[in-house]
Amino acid sequence: MSLIQIETVFNIDLEFEVAPFHKRLLAYLIDYALLIAYIFSMKYLLYNGLGISLQENMGLDILLISLPMLLYSLLTELWMNGQTIGKKLMAIRVISLDGGEPTMGQYLLRWITKFFEWPFLFGYVFFSAESLIVYTMMTGMLGLGVIIIIAVSRKSQRLGDIAAGTVLVNAKTDLSVNDTVFMEVTNQNYVVSFPEVMRLTDNDINTIKTVLTQANKRNNYDIAVRVEYKIKDVLQIRTNMGGVDFLTKLLEDYNYLATKE
16 A cells, blocks of 8 residues: 655645555546447437438537547546546545645646547547547557656656646545535524634645544544644634634534635
Protein backbone atom coordinates (compact mmCIF):
# COMPACT_ATOMS: atom_id res chain seq x y z
CA MET A 1 0.00 0.00 0.00
CA SER A 2 1.54 3.31 -1.15
CA LEU A 3 0.78 6.31 1.07
CA ILE A 4 1.31 10.01 0.46
CA GLN A 5 1.33 12.94 2.84
CA ILE A 6 -0.63 15.98 1.63
CA GLU A 7 -0.14 19.32 3.34
CA THR A 8 -3.43 21.15 3.71
CA VAL A 9 -4.08 24.89 3.75
CA PHE A 10 -3.91 24.68 7.55
CA ASN A 11 -0.33 23.33 7.42
CA ILE A 12 -1.61 19.94 8.59
CA ASP A 13 -0.46 16.76 6.85
CA LEU A 14 -3.20 14.33 5.84
CA GLU A 15 -2.43 10.76 4.81
CA PHE A 16 -3.97 9.22 1.70
CA GLU A 17 -3.53 5.90 -0.03
CA VAL A 18 -2.47 6.34 -3.65
CA ALA A 19 -4.80 4.58 -6.08
CA PRO A 20 -3.16 1.26 -7.10
CA PHE A 21 -2.10 0.99 -10.73
CA HIS A 22 -4.40 -1.96 -11.46
CA LYS A 23 -7.41 0.04 -10.27
CA ARG A 24 -6.41 3.01 -12.43
CA LEU A 25 -5.97 0.78 -15.46
CA LEU A 26 -9.29 -1.00 -14.95
CA ALA A 27 -11.07 2.33 -14.44
CA TYR A 28 -9.52 3.61 -17.67
CA LEU A 29 -10.56 0.48 -19.58
CA ILE A 30 -14.11 0.69 -18.23
CA ASP A 31 -14.45 4.32 -19.32
CA TYR A 32 -12.87 3.48 -22.68
CA ALA A 33 -15.30 0.58 -23.20
CA LEU A 34 -18.27 2.79 -22.29
CA LEU A 35 -17.23 5.39 -24.85
CA ILE A 36 -16.74 2.77 -27.54
CA ALA A 37 -20.16 1.29 -26.75
CA TYR A 38 -21.64 4.79 -26.92
CA ILE A 39 -20.12 5.61 -30.30
CA PHE A 40 -21.18 2.30 -31.85
CA SER A 41 -24.74 2.51 -30.53
CA MET A 42 -25.21 6.17 -31.46
CA LYS A 43 -23.76 5.74 -34.95
CA TYR A 44 -26.02 2.74 -35.52
CA LEU A 45 -29.07 4.62 -34.23
CA LEU A 46 -28.44 7.70 -36.36
CA TYR A 47 -27.33 6.15 -39.63
CA ASN A 48 -29.01 2.75 -39.63
CA GLY A 49 -31.99 3.20 -37.35
CA LEU A 50 -33.02 6.71 -38.41
CA GLY A 51 -31.44 6.60 -41.87
CA ILE A 52 -29.67 9.95 -41.45
CA SER A 53 -26.99 10.85 -43.99
CA LEU A 54 -23.59 11.59 -42.42
CA GLN A 55 -22.56 13.94 -45.23
CA GLU A 56 -25.67 16.06 -44.73
CA ASN A 57 -25.71 15.99 -40.92
CA MET A 58 -22.09 16.14 -39.81
CA GLY A 59 -22.95 18.91 -37.33
CA LEU A 60 -25.53 16.62 -35.68
CA ASP A 61 -22.91 13.87 -35.47
CA ILE A 62 -20.49 16.19 -33.70
CA LEU A 63 -23.19 17.51 -31.35
CA LEU A 64 -24.66 14.14 -30.32
CA ILE A 65 -21.60 11.91 -30.47
CA SER A 66 -18.23 13.65 -30.57
CA LEU A 67 -19.00 16.43 -28.07
CA PRO A 68 -20.43 14.17 -25.30
CA MET A 69 -17.45 11.83 -25.69
CA LEU A 70 -15.03 14.73 -25.56
CA LEU A 71 -16.60 16.13 -22.38
CA TYR A 72 -17.22 12.78 -20.68
CA SER A 73 -14.33 12.79 -18.20
CA LEU A 74 -14.65 16.50 -17.36
CA LEU A 75 -18.37 16.42 -16.65
CA THR A 76 -18.41 13.13 -14.75
CA GLU A 77 -15.56 14.22 -12.47
CA LEU A 78 -17.35 17.50 -11.81
CA TRP A 79 -20.71 15.88 -11.13
CA MET A 80 -19.45 12.79 -9.28
CA ASN A 81 -16.99 14.34 -6.82
CA GLY A 82 -13.79 13.51 -8.71
CA GLN A 83 -14.93 10.24 -10.26
CA THR A 84 -15.82 8.93 -13.69
CA ILE A 85 -17.99 5.83 -13.92
CA GLY A 86 -14.85 3.71 -14.16
CA LYS A 87 -13.25 5.38 -11.15
CA LYS A 88 -16.43 4.96 -9.11
CA LEU A 89 -16.60 1.25 -9.89
CA MET A 90 -12.94 0.91 -8.90
CA ALA A 91 -13.44 3.05 -5.75
CA ILE A 92 -10.82 5.67 -6.62
CA ARG A 93 -11.17 9.41 -7.02
CA VAL A 94 -9.37 12.66 -7.72
CA ILE A 95 -8.50 15.04 -4.88
CA SER A 96 -6.59 18.30 -4.73
CA LEU A 97 -3.08 18.37 -3.30
CA ASP A 98 -4.42 20.57 -0.51
CA GLY A 99 -6.58 17.68 0.66
CA GLY A 100 -9.91 19.05 -0.57
CA GLU A 101 -12.08 18.64 -3.63
CA PRO A 102 -10.48 20.00 -6.83
CA THR A 103 -11.69 23.30 -8.20
CA MET A 104 -13.27 23.78 -11.61
CA GLY A 105 -9.92 25.06 -12.90
CA GLN A 106 -8.12 21.94 -11.67
CA TYR A 107 -10.66 19.64 -13.29
CA LEU A 108 -10.29 21.64 -16.50
CA LEU A 109 -6.50 21.28 -16.53
CA ARG A 110 -6.82 17.52 -16.02
CA TRP A 111 -9.32 17.30 -18.86
CA ILE A 112 -7.19 19.27 -21.32
CA THR A 113 -4.49 16.59 -21.18
CA LYS A 114 -7.07 14.02 -22.25
CA PHE A 115 -6.34 15.29 -25.75
CA PHE A 116 -3.10 13.33 -25.51
CA GLU A 117 -4.55 10.25 -23.85
CA TRP A 118 -7.79 9.82 -25.79
CA PRO A 119 -6.83 10.54 -29.42
CA PHE A 120 -10.03 9.08 -30.81
CA LEU A 121 -11.99 11.83 -29.04
CA PHE A 122 -10.60 14.52 -31.36
CA GLY A 123 -13.86 15.42 -33.09
CA TYR A 124 -14.25 11.78 -34.08
CA VAL A 125 -16.86 11.82 -36.84
CA PHE A 126 -16.35 9.03 -39.33
CA PHE A 127 -17.36 5.55 -38.32
CA SER A 128 -15.59 2.34 -39.28
CA ALA A 129 -14.13 -0.60 -37.41
CA GLU A 130 -10.76 -0.07 -39.10
CA SER A 131 -10.41 3.54 -37.99
CA LEU A 132 -11.45 2.59 -34.45
CA ILE A 133 -8.67 -0.03 -34.34
CA VAL A 134 -6.15 2.57 -35.48
CA TYR A 135 -7.30 5.07 -32.86
CA THR A 136 -7.19 2.38 -30.18
CA MET A 137 -3.60 1.51 -31.12
CA MET A 138 -2.66 5.21 -30.97
CA THR A 139 -4.23 5.48 -27.53
CA GLY A 140 -2.31 2.43 -26.36
CA MET A 141 1.02 3.83 -27.55
CA LEU A 142 0.39 7.19 -25.92
CA GLY A 143 -0.71 5.32 -22.81
CA LEU A 144 2.84 4.00 -22.42
CA GLY A 145 4.01 7.59 -21.98
CA VAL A 146 1.32 8.14 -19.35
CA ILE A 147 2.44 5.03 -17.44
CA ILE A 148 6.06 6.22 -17.47
CA ILE A 149 5.08 9.61 -16.06
CA ILE A 150 3.00 7.97 -13.32
CA ALA A 151 5.87 5.62 -12.47
CA VAL A 152 8.51 8.35 -12.11
CA SER A 153 6.40 11.03 -10.42
CA ARG A 154 6.71 11.22 -6.64
CA LYS A 155 2.95 11.03 -6.02
CA SER A 156 2.12 8.69 -8.93
CA GLN A 157 0.60 11.55 -10.91
CA ARG A 158 -0.15 11.65 -14.58
CA LEU A 159 0.66 14.76 -16.62
CA GLY A 160 -2.75 16.30 -16.00
CA ASP A 161 -2.47 15.76 -12.25
CA ILE A 162 0.94 17.42 -12.15
CA ALA A 163 -0.36 20.42 -14.08
CA ALA A 164 -3.57 20.70 -12.04
CA GLY A 165 -2.14 19.94 -8.60
CA THR A 166 -4.28 16.85 -8.09
CA VAL A 167 -3.72 13.20 -7.26
CA LEU A 168 -5.71 9.98 -7.62
CA VAL A 169 -6.37 8.20 -4.32
CA ASN A 170 -8.23 5.19 -2.99
CA ALA A 171 -11.81 5.75 -1.86
CA LYS A 172 -12.64 3.11 0.72
CA THR A 173 -16.40 3.49 0.60
CA ASP A 174 -19.00 4.44 -1.95
CA LEU A 175 -19.54 8.15 -2.09
CA SER A 176 -22.65 9.51 -0.42
CA VAL A 177 -23.85 12.85 0.79
CA ASN A 178 -21.57 12.36 3.81
CA ASP A 179 -18.49 12.45 1.55
CA THR A 180 -19.19 16.04 0.57
CA VAL A 181 -19.27 19.22 2.61
CA PHE A 182 -23.05 19.16 2.48
CA MET A 183 -24.67 18.70 5.90
CA GLU A 184 -28.42 19.13 5.90
CA VAL A 185 -29.63 21.47 8.61
CA THR A 186 -33.31 20.69 9.19
CA ASN A 187 -33.86 22.72 12.36
CA GLN A 188 -35.99 25.71 11.39
CA ASN A 189 -34.79 27.58 14.49
CA TYR A 190 -31.12 26.86 13.83
CA VAL A 191 -28.78 29.36 15.46
CA VAL A 192 -25.49 30.21 13.78
CA SER A 193 -22.60 30.30 16.23
CA PHE A 194 -19.73 31.22 13.93
CA PRO A 195 -20.76 33.48 11.01
CA GLU A 196 -17.03 34.08 10.44
CA VAL A 197 -16.96 30.69 8.69
CA MET A 198 -18.08 32.38 5.46
CA ARG A 199 -14.63 34.00 5.27
CA LEU A 200 -13.16 30.58 4.56
CA THR A 201 -12.71 29.41 0.98
CA ASP A 202 -14.31 26.34 -0.57
CA ASN A 203 -10.94 24.59 -0.32
CA ASP A 204 -10.80 25.40 3.41
CA ILE A 205 -14.26 23.90 3.95
CA ASN A 206 -13.40 20.78 1.96
CA THR A 207 -10.22 20.37 3.99
CA ILE A 208 -12.15 20.63 7.27
CA LYS A 209 -14.50 17.88 6.06
CA THR A 210 -11.53 15.69 5.09
CA VAL A 211 -9.90 16.25 8.49
CA LEU A 212 -13.11 15.22 10.28
CA THR A 213 -13.48 12.13 8.11
CA GLN A 214 -9.93 10.95 8.78
CA ALA A 215 -10.13 11.76 12.50
CA ASN A 216 -13.30 9.71 12.93
CA LYS A 217 -12.05 6.87 10.75
CA ARG A 218 -8.78 6.46 12.67
CA ASN A 219 -10.11 7.47 16.07
CA ASN A 220 -7.28 10.01 16.27
CA TYR A 221 -8.48 13.50 17.05
CA ASP A 222 -5.16 15.30 17.46
CA ILE A 223 -5.33 16.53 13.88
CA ALA A 224 -8.81 17.99 14.49
CA VAL A 225 -7.49 19.91 17.49
CA ARG A 226 -4.59 21.33 15.46
CA VAL A 227 -6.96 22.51 12.71
CA GLU A 228 -9.27 23.93 15.37
CA TYR A 229 -6.46 26.11 16.79
CA LYS A 230 -5.46 27.28 13.32
CA ILE A 231 -9.01 28.29 12.36
CA LYS A 232 -9.64 30.07 15.65
CA ASP A 233 -6.43 32.03 15.15
CA VAL A 234 -7.22 32.99 11.54
CA LEU A 235 -10.88 33.90 12.17
CA GLN A 236 -10.27 35.35 15.64
CA ILE A 237 -12.92 33.11 17.19
CA ARG A 238 -13.16 32.85 20.97
CA THR A 239 -15.09 29.83 22.22
CA ASN A 240 -14.71 26.94 24.64
CA MET A 241 -16.04 24.56 22.02
CA GLY A 242 -13.15 22.56 20.58
CA GLY A 243 -11.93 19.69 18.44
CA VAL A 244 -14.45 17.67 16.46
CA ASP A 245 -17.44 19.49 17.97
CA PHE A 246 -16.07 22.85 16.87
CA LEU A 247 -15.26 21.72 13.32
CA THR A 248 -18.65 20.01 12.97
CA LYS A 249 -20.41 23.17 14.11
CA LEU A 250 -18.40 25.18 11.59
CA LEU A 251 -19.58 22.93 8.77
CA GLU A 252 -23.18 23.14 9.96
CA ASP A 253 -22.97 26.94 10.11
CA TYR A 254 -21.41 27.04 6.66
CA ASN A 255 -24.12 24.86 5.13
CA TYR A 256 -26.90 26.83 6.80
CA LEU A 257 -25.50 30.20 5.71
CA ALA A 258 -24.63 29.00 2.20
CA THR A 259 -28.21 27.84 1.60
CA LYS A 260 -29.55 31.20 2.77
CA GLU A 261 -27.50 33.23 0.30
